[in-house]
Amino acid sequence: MISDPNVVDLLYLVSIVCFVLALRFLSSPKHARKGNWLGGAGMIVAIATTLLLEGIGNWLLIVVGAAIGSAVGIVGARRVKMTAMPQMVALFNGVGGGAAALVALAEWHRTASPGGSETVSIVLSALIGSISFAGSLVAFAKLQELVSGRPIVFPGQNVVDAVVLVAAAVFGIAAIDGANGHWVLYGLIAFALLFGVMFVLPIGGADMPVVISLLNAFTGVAASATGFVLHSTVLIVAGMLVGASGTLLTLLMAKAMNRSIANVVFGAFGQVQRGPGAGRADDGRTVRATTAQDVAVQLSFARKVIVVPGYGMAVAQAQHDVRQLADVLEGRGVDVKYAIHPVAGRMPGHMNVLLAEANVPYTQLFEMDEINPEFPQTDVALVIGANDVTNPAARSDPGSPIYGMPILDVDKAASIVVLKRSMRPGFAGIDNELYLDPKTTMLFGDAKDSVLKLISAVKAL
Amino acid sequence: MISDPNVVDLLYLVSIVCFVLALRFLSSPKHARKGNWLGGAGMIVAIATTLLLEGIGNWLLIVVGAAIGSAVGIVGARRVKMTAMPQMVALFNGVGGGAAALVALAEWHRTASPGGSETVSIVLSALIGSISFAGSLVAFAKLQELVSGRPIVFPGQNVVDAVVLVAAAVFGIAAIDGANGHWVLYGLIAFALLFGVMFVLPIGGADMPVVISLLNAFTGVAASATGFVLHSTVLIVAGMLVGASGTLLTLLMAKAMNRSIANVVFGAFGQVQRGPGAGRADDGRTVRATTAQDVAVQLSFARKVIVVPGYGMAVAQAQHDVRQLADVLEGRGVDVKYAIHPVAGRMPGHMNVLLAEANVPYTQLFEMDEINPEFPQTDVALVIGANDVTNPAARSDPGSPIYGMPILDVDKAASIVVLKRSMRPGFAGIDNELYLDPKTTMLFGDAKDSVLKLISAVKAL
Amino acid sequence: MRVAVPRETAPGERRVALVPETISKLRETGFELRIERGAGQEAGFPDDLYQEAGGELVGADALLPGAAVVACVAKPASERVVAMDAGTVLIGFLQPLTDRGAVDELREQGIIGFAMESIPRITRAQSMDALSSQATVAGYKAVLLAADRVPKLFPMLMTAAGTIAPVRALVIGAGVAGLQAIATARRLGAVVSAFDVRPAVKEQVESLGASFLELGVRVEETEGGYARELTPEQQAEQQAALEEKIPDFDVVVTTAAVPGRAAPRLVPTTAVERMRPGSVIVDLAAETGGNCELTKPGEIVVHGGVTIDGTTNLPSLMAFHASQLYSRNVEALLRHLAPEGELVLDWEDEITAGACVTRPEAAS
Amino acid sequence: MRVAVPRETAPGERRVALVPETISKLRETGFELRIERGAGQEAGFPDDLYQEAGGELVGADALLPGAAVVACVAKPASERVVAMDAGTVLIGFLQPLTDRGAVDELREQGIIGFAMESIPRITRAQSMDALSSQATVAGYKAVLLAADRVPKLFPMLMTAAGTIAPVRALVIGAGVAGLQAIATARRLGAVVSAFDVRPAVKEQVESLGASFLELGVRVEETEGGYARELTPEQQAEQQAALEEKIPDFDVVVTTAAVPGRAAPRLVPTTAVERMRPGSVIVDLAAETGGNCELTKPGEIVVHGGVTIDGTTNLPSLMAFHASQLYSRNVEALLRHLAPEGELVLDWEDEITAGACVTRPEAAS
Amino acid sequence: MSLPLVIELTILVLAAFLGFEVISKVPTMLHTPLMSGTNFIHGIVVVGAILVLGQADDTFTKVVGFVAIVLASANVVGGWFVTDRMLEMFKRRPEPRKEEKQ
Amino acid sequence: MSLPLVIELTILVLAAFLGFEVISKVPTMLHTPLMSGTNFIHGIVVVGAILVLGQADDTFTKVVGFVAIVLASANVVGGWFVTDRMLEMFKRRPEPRKEEKQ
Numbered sequence A, B: 001m002i003s004d005p006n007v008v009d010l011l012y013l014v015s016i017v018c019f020v021l022a023l024r025f026l027s028s029p030k031h032a033r034k035g036n037w038l039g040g041a042g043m044i045v046a047i048a049t050t051l052l053l054e055g056i057g058n059w060l061l062i063v064v065g066a067a068i069g070s071a072v073g074i075v076g077a078r079r080v081k082m083t084a085m086p087q088m089v090a091l092f093n094g095v096g097g098g099a100a101a102l103v104a105l106a107e108w109h110r111t112a113s114p115g116g117s118e119t120v121s122i123v124l125s126a127l128i129g130s131i132s133f134a135g136s137l138v139a140f141a142k143l144q145e146l147v148s149g150r151p152i153v154f155p156g157q158n159v160v161d162a163v164v165l166v167a168a169a170v171f172g173i174a175a176i177d178g179a180n181g182h183w184v185l186y187g188l189i190a191f192a193l194l195f196g197v198m199f200v201l202p203i204g205g206a207d208m209p210v211v212i213s214l215l216n217a218f219t220g221v222a223a224s225a226t227g228f229v230l231h232s233t234v235l236i237v238a239g240m241l242v243g244a245s246g247t248l249l250t251l252l253m254a255k256a257m258n259r260s261i262a263n264v265v266f267g268a269f270g271q272v273q274r275g276p277g278a279g280r281a282d283d284g285r286t287v288r289a290t291t292a293q294d295v296a297v298q299l300s301f302a303r304k305v306i307v308v309p310g311y312g313m314a315v316a317q318a319q320h321d322v323r324q325l326a327d328v329l330e331g332r333g334v335d336v337k338y339a340i341h342p343v344a345g346r347m348p349g350h351m352n353v354l355l356a357e358a359n360v361p362y363t364q365l366f367e368m369d370e371i372n373p374e375f376p377q378t379d380v381a382l383v384i385g386a387n388d389v390t391n392p393a394a395r396s397d398p399g400s401p402i403y404g405m406p407i408l409d410v411d412k413a414a415s416i417v418v419l420k421r422s423m424r425p426g427f428a429g430i431d432n433e434l435y436l437d438p439k440t441t442m443l444f445g446d447a448k449d450s451v452l453k454l455i456s457a458v459k460a461l
Numbered sequence C, D: 001m002r003v004a005v006p007r008e009t010a011p012g013e014r015r016v017a018l019v020p021e022t023i024s025k026l027r028e029t030g031f032e033l034r035i036e037r038g039a040g041q042e043a044g045f046p047d048d049l050y051q052e053a054g055g056e057l058v059g060a061d062a063l064l065p066g067a068a069v070v071a072c073v074a075k076p077a078s079e080r081v082v083a084m085d086a087g088t089v090l091i092g093f094l095q096p097l098t099d100r101g102a103v104d105e106l107r108e109q110g111i112i113g114f115a116m117e118s119i120p121r122i123t124r125a126q127s128m129d130a131l132s133s134q135a136t137v138a139g140y141k142a143v144l145l146a147a148d149r150v151p152k153l154f155p156m157l158m159t160a161a162g163t164i165a166p167v168r169a170l171v172i173g174a175g176v177a178g179l180q181a182i183a184t185a186r187r188l189g190a191v192v193s194a195f196d197v198r199p200a201v202k203e204q205v206e207s208l209g210a211s212f213l214e215l216g217v218r219v220e221e222t223e224g225g226y227a228r229e230l231t232p233e234q235q236a237e238q239q240a241a242l243e244e245k246i247p248d249f250d251v252v253v254t255t256a257a258v259p260g261r262a263a264p265r266l267v268p269t270t271a272v273e274r275m276r277p278g279s280v281i282v283d284l285a286a287e288t289g290g291n292c293e294l295t296k297p298g299e300i301v302v303h304g305g306v307t308i309d310g311t312t313n314l315p316s317l318m319a320f321h322a323s324q325l326y327s328r329n330v331e332a333l334l335r336h337l338a339p340e341g342e343l344v345l346d347w348e349d350e351i352t353a354g355a356c357v358t359r360p361e362a363a364s
Numbered sequence E, F: 001m002s003l004p005l006v007i008e009l010t011i012l013v014l015a016a017f018l019g020f021e022v023i024s025k026v027p028t029m030l031h032t033p034l035m036s037g038t039n040f041i042h043g044i045v046v047v048g049a050i051l052v053l054g055q056a057d058d059t060f061t062k063v064v065g066f067v068a069i070v071l072a073s074a075n076v077v078g079g080w081f082v083t084d085r086m087l088e089m090f091k092r093r094p095e096p097r098k099e100e101k102q
């Protein structure tokens, strides 16, 4: 039992410090794991401190509840496939929001109508927590394909949404205004849940990560509000840290997808706009666009990268920058080679001319036959403005005009990054299956620009 | 008169927010000025709030004191020459520290021996404030050349220093331990002042900025301690913001000078180490080494930059990177030209060969006679591994082996940045006066490395 | 199956159809190879290398009888054609579009001729595309010839004795040879412009760092990526525009061609006369009449101080690498015609059918 | 003061001492200029350009009498020297170290000869340094000659018909000409190594992106930056080391020289015989006997398939730019000797004293 | 022990700034792990749940508190493990090569 | 109105983190202005001086408080103007050129 409030607050301060450092570390690839461990430590300190507080009883209930929750959490987190991670985040985020709402409900019950700032906090906590709970569960369901991943829209949706939100608000105001009795909060929570569902339903599967991040920030704010209810600084601080960083993260994620938040949230009401590359093949495989920063991480952490230049590098006159990128990667210990296809470009030796101009040593250039056996051991094949010379149709599709041409086996690499401006075809005028390969990501844009971005991003790591 | 403590705290919160934003803005070249204005706004809110607090009297004294202080501050800040700015910072920092110490003294007087945490705060505030006060004044005196700028050392210095500090500590502990009466704090302050003087005396003029920054952080901490004494959150937060950012800044500054803090502070006790370029001409003019980040700012904010390549660029094989730097600068609207001296390098056309390889358009290359008239309108002449071809001795010193050779008039540019590895001479084997020109700064290191750093730094701005 | 490689007898022809490296690779697949003594000498492949590679060196008389395939560079002389067995497959540059007589002769002798220039320019046949491989060499060589003859240095140099302005070069016709000429001239430091009538070429020219000269004349591309012939009006227009621009250039390399036709006349005498003395025109189209009015195929003409180099068969001047590339092209075709080492002529196949210029009666 | 520019009469000499651009600049300072008709024709500067620039065109007979200065490239023939007034200043490559007879002749005629090659190589005189300017041209041209003659492409090319390996080039003697040769060969895409006996050169070679070949032979530099002559043992050592390495190279450019001496023998016949057929050696030292044992000055020798090009006076083959550079060098010297347009020969001056090979009695 | 509201607000504002600043430069690759990490941190609501349940004496509060604890601890534990698994891929990092390249 | 010490400490810690984070990436060129700017901000000690002098009733406190106010306001005002002058040189910033380069 800890009875000195100073000691309690000091312990909570320790866990606050842990949380701040956790966030800090989580934002650098090198220390991210350490960050998570520190966060865990902070959490243990906070929980232990709380359990040891004077006046805490109902131990059995607490232990049993915690055990059940933990079991669900562990099993869920361990069992799930790597690809299903996003929905797990959604799920765990939702339950957190739910917990915040329940804490608010309990406090409301305990004090009936506490009045003043506490009531405001209770209302906020219940409202935001419930929205987050319901929204997250819908997001989970969508990603898990329990309901359709496509935007679900119906006419008059905005009107209905507005009405629901207003209803929730009315209950909230009533509570703050002094109305008491359980019904006020029940009503509030019910409408908030409804709003959470309606909020997420119209959003398409591709935008889910942004929405989950937004709901994550919501839960943080709800937790923080709970802190105001319970006068707990650790709750206020930890909750708000998540609220703020989650908000920023949401903005960053939206920006990385070239969307605005408004566009994500309200996109489905109008026309959903798509980036140049967001194509979807008939058989359901989609083209995955990526960002320079992601590619930079992939490249920096690779052991072996093969650069596959093509006509697009020539058009963009990106040869000097490509060389510089390779240099930077080599400086970081990555093994970089160039794979030169015999007919890359538009004249025999096109790539040689350009790479010689950029002073790439001849010893780094490899002919197709030499390099093809190396692709299976390659972490990233970096395709810079090449298209036909990487098209697997040449191997497999006798109907294709390029059938029979030997190609670079980039598809054998562990992952493939393609730099080009659009989904337009190359010289042969045919689509490239490679771009639908789940291992392939596309970095759209002029090759020179993209490579310059990659250089900065690699250096910033 | 504001009587509601909530309103007071809210107003203080506003000024806290202002201060945080001020710091944020101050760390980006684009918004720095806005930052200072915001800080000013925060300060006005804080002062006004305090003046309007219930129970604040002695208005006349306050106004007169503030008027005197402000007058000194304004006149000092306005009158001083740009080059004397550092000592002004030292001076104003010192008086801030002094103020903190005096507040502590007054509180000690008011409460006699308050005991507990308050006493600790008073002791810290008085101790740190006094050290900062005395140290800053010495720094000021050194920079203003009231006392010699050279390190002042005497045998046994460390022992004396330690004794002084221990004495101050003893008084401090006595105070915390419950000793009362004025003498305790007088003693404390006296020894702290002495320590402040002794702390700064042995530090050389070149290291002063780092020391001032350290003392600046000290004053911040002292102010924060005052906040604990007076239970003022705005003091705690604002003081600590300065304490923390000042500490980090001190580290950054020391790093930028390639020194460790310990080296700066205790350097004089051992041998003062100097970087490769910290040379000093007989007539007192010194070579000024700079950092890639500084040069990057200079370049980015320039309107016109002339690149002067020489043999060093060839040795470093930096031509591709030089071109990229020029491209980046041009992208930012800087006008970049290359000045090619007829005998730069080691063979006729050496620079042409390399720059053509790097694909620099011929239209950006200018012969000496074409470009020389342009130097006076040039903001930065960026000399990359050229030496003899920029040596003004060729114009002025008939005894020099290069006398009579026409040179590039880089010394007519508003500022000159020279990239080379050391102070070693070039082909002709003679020293270059240019490096002692007060407009010249040297970026030491392999030209390729330096240019790569410049590229990153320009991009990071 | 026996493949015979004769020594080239056409005047000035220094190349050889198969180089030792190819010989040893073909041997592994079961081909039997006979090489005429001295066949590779002039290209830098002495007989002993062939021997090492597993080829059988024979005299001229013993070479042709019994050979299933004869691989040559230029069309062999009549007396050699007569010496071949009927049904022999002959591979080489047979000039089917410009030398009908020779083709008829082959047909009469019952020789199955495969013309390297008739191989369809489809992706699958790229490795057999000798037109491209030889044009690559020619484009490179053309610039060297120009650089050798022009009394100027290509690159810009700023020296103590003043600044040397870079040579300005113009490449007309930016097909395979033209693009290589652009690349080579740029390498040497010239400021290069290029012109072609096919609109797609602009981007390709720029992808080599050269600038595209707008002359306002455009025609469409044919199926194979070749240009169509200009109408007389277009031609006049182009000539006029060129006459306007051409005095700016020190070096002009012309490569314009339309398959099966005489080379288009692009540079009239009046244009040449406006050029500075010392300037050089290298006309890669000399063989088919030349892009320049003053071109004399196989000769070097100097007109008012301007040199017009009509040297033909430039690849032969770079015989080593030219032979090496050609040899790979022939190898690819051979492997296509005889995948397992025995001829299997599939007349349904686009390449086989397209390249063959004298199909045996039975098959057609 | 009148300056005369004769037409060069030495066989194969196409350069001209002053180009029209210089003429007009000198006129502005008050020089009076007479040019022999046709003097610039072969270098690409026709008479009308001289006229425009303000030069007076005269016949051979009217040129020399009355001229205070005669500017030429090569030493003029005896009959022309005789035609000059006594006391005339003669500027040109007078070969004082190798052709004492000619110098004596000048002295007898009372001609004050300034040899371009004797101008001290000090910083102040860089703009007069014709050895450097002409060596620059020669180094460039040497590589073009090699590229033209070697049956290979310089750059590496990866094509549908296989990969062409880049030419490997070796430059021996990395002075002014050697460095330019390195740069040019690298531009064309060759893989370049270079060797010199002066240790300072390694860094310079690498500053051009080429690699330095270690042969283990080093000598010190003289005052002027020239190399000293090797001892016989060193020479033998160097030859042996080269013989070891030389078969790796397709192209060798030699430029090694020691002023006033016969060129060092670096490449013995045995080394040449180890090279691959088709390889090319361009010997820039041919004039002084050649760095290669097989070199015949002014001729092209083929030995066992290896071409040894001993062409002399390469700058003359690039007469336009070579003349332009030379003209600037001569202009700088003229302005030094006659700052205000009238001769003021200051024998205390390092340059004047150093460059003069036949000082008038009165002055010495 | 309840603090003045404005002080709590001050703390809130500081935390908000800190939250913003601390993650201002995250590579895109880390967006998802970071989201997951913050998701774990707001599991701190478990402290709230413990406080409620620990002090509950009526059944309603006990039930609500119990559910809250279950949910919150799922958040904490699940959140942590998910993050950990995501971060596993950043574990190995080849050492930069030391040899000089020519 | 005095707060529990630990709460003040919490605030202190948050402020310290914030101070670190907020300036983590400053170009060297801005080191001196930033130092000067923070120098100005710790002039907030003037608030302390006002509190002391404003509540002073004995002469000692008045004298000490008066001197403190003089010093502190010199810090505030001087600090601000010095910073402002330093920052003047960052005022103009040419617009990036819009035209395409070839």
Ligand SMILES: NC(=O)c1ccc[n+]([C@@H]2O[C@H](COP(=O)([O-])OP(=O)(O)OC[C@H]3O[C@@H](n4cnc5c(N)ncnc54)[C@H](OP(=O)(O)O)[C@@H]3O)[C@@H](O)[C@H]2O)c1
Pocket: A309, A310, A311, A312, A313, A315, A316, A342, A343, A344, A345, A346, A347, A348, A349, A350, A384, A385, A386, A387, A388, A389, A390, A419, A420, A421, A422, A423, A424, A425, A426, A427, A428, A445, A446, A447, A448, C123, C126, C132
């Ligand atoms: N080498 C030869 O001798 C030769 C001669 C003639 C034909 N070919 C044919 O040319 C083709 C060569 O294959 P390849 O893979 O090199 O080229 P490719 O198949 O033509 O593809 C080039 C790709 O580069 C992209 N691109 C163009 N400009 C770009 C820019 N500025 N930035 C980024 N990407 C850009 C284009 O996509 P976006 O438009 O989406 O950006 C295009 O898909 C083969 O089909 C070959 O048969 C070769």
Ligand SMILES: NC(=O)c1ccc[n+]([C@@H]2O[C@H](COP(=O)([O-])OP(=O)(O)OC[C@H]3O[C@@H](n4cnc5c(N)ncnc54)[C@H](OP(=O)(O)O)[C@@H]3O)[C@@H](O)[C@H]2O)c1
Pocket: B309, B310, B311, B312, B313, B315, B316, B342, B343, B344, B345, B346, B347, B348, B349, B350, B384, B385, B386, B387, B388, B389, B390, B419, B420, B421, B422, B423, B424, B425, B426, B427, B428, B445, B446, B447, B448, D123, D126
């Ligand atoms: N162009 C010609 O034809 C020719 C021929 C012969 C001689 N010269 C003479 O060469 C000189 C040329 O002048 P210049 O200004 O170009 O060169 P320079 O005077 O020789 O100076 C070159 C400078 O570059 C620096 N440097 C060398 N390697 C470097 C590296 N890796 N990174 C950074 N800096 C490096 C050196 O300083 P650190 O060692 O401190 O780094 C050196 O001071 C003239 O004196 C000229 O007369 C010219």
Ligand SMILES: NC(=O)c1ccc[n+]([C@@H]2O[C@H](COP(=O)([O-])OP(=O)(O)OC[C@H]3O[C@@H](n4cnc5c(N)ncnc54)[C@H](O)[C@@H]3O)[C@@H](O)[C@H]2O)c1
Pocket: A346, C121, C122, C123, C126, C129, C131, C132, C135, C172, C173, C174, C175, C176, C177, C178, C195, C196, C197, C198, C201, C224, C225, C226, C227, C228, C230, C255, C256, C257, C258, C259, C264, C266
């Ligand atoms: N798909 C493939 O595998 C493949 C293989 C080789 C070549 N090609 C393409 O085929 C095309 C032609 O190749 P080529 O070099 O053998 O052609 P070519 O030798 O027949 O003609 C050379 C060039 O001259 C141009 N030309 C014709 N008339 C002209 C005129 N009046 N003025 C200016 N220019 C004129 C043509 O457009 C062509 O670019 C090229 O684009 C090449 O890329 C494709």
Ligand SMILES: NC(=O)c1ccc[n+]([C@@H]2O[C@H](COP(=O)([O-])OP(=O)(O)OC[C@H]3O[C@@H](n4cnc5c(N)ncnc54)[C@H](O)[C@@H]3O)[C@@H](O)[C@H]2O)c1
Pocket: B346, D121, D122, D123, D126, D129, D131, D132, D135, D172, D173, D174, D175, D176, D177, D178, D195, D196, D197, D198, D201, D224, D225, D226, D227, D228, D230, D255, D256, D257, D258, D259, D264, D266
């Ligand atoms: N200071 C100046 O202004 C100035 C001006 C021009 C040249 N220079 C310098 O003078 C030097 C020589 O110039 P150059 O080109 O006229 O010299 P050069 O023509 O006399 O000799 C050519 C090269 O051959 C080399 N050489 C001699 N014997 C050799 C041997 N046995 N093996 C291999 N190499 C051998 C020499 O070292 C020299 O580099 C150069 O370093 C150049 O930079 C200086």
